[in-house]
Amino acid sequence: MPAAGRLTPQPGAFCFSGSREGKEVAHWLPNRVDLQDQELDKKIEHYRSLVARVTDQLTNERVAKLIEEMQAQKAALHPEQEK
Numbered sequence: 510m511p512a513a514g515r516l517t518p519q520p521g522a523f524c525f526s527g528s529r530e531g532k533e534v535a536h537w538l539p540n541r542v543d544l545q546d547q548e549l550d551k552k553i554e555h556y557r558s559l560v561a562r563v564t565d566q567l568t569n570e571r572v573a574k575l576i577e578e579m580q581a582q583k584a585a586l587h588p589e590q591e592k
Contacts, residue, residue: 542586549583 556572556579563569 516521546586549579549586553579571577 554575556576560569560572560576563572
């Protein structure tokens with residue numbers, strides 16, 4: 510429970526955590542969608558680097574399918590950006 514008079518910062522918002530050299534310092538607290546997006550980006554990048562190193566055609570086709578699925582998951586996180 511937060512201390513009396515203190516608010517608990519919500520994900521997806523700026524959190525002011527004090528001051529440094531007389532200036533307030535703000536930190537971004539990513540929300541769940543941002544974290545999922547970052548995780549998918551990491552996985553996609555990993556699989557793309559794998560495709561660049563592997564010469565087996567069947568493996569590359571399967572990895573390309575995984576990349577497509579992860580890109581679809583990313584698109585589902587941001588339905589407002591669909592064209």
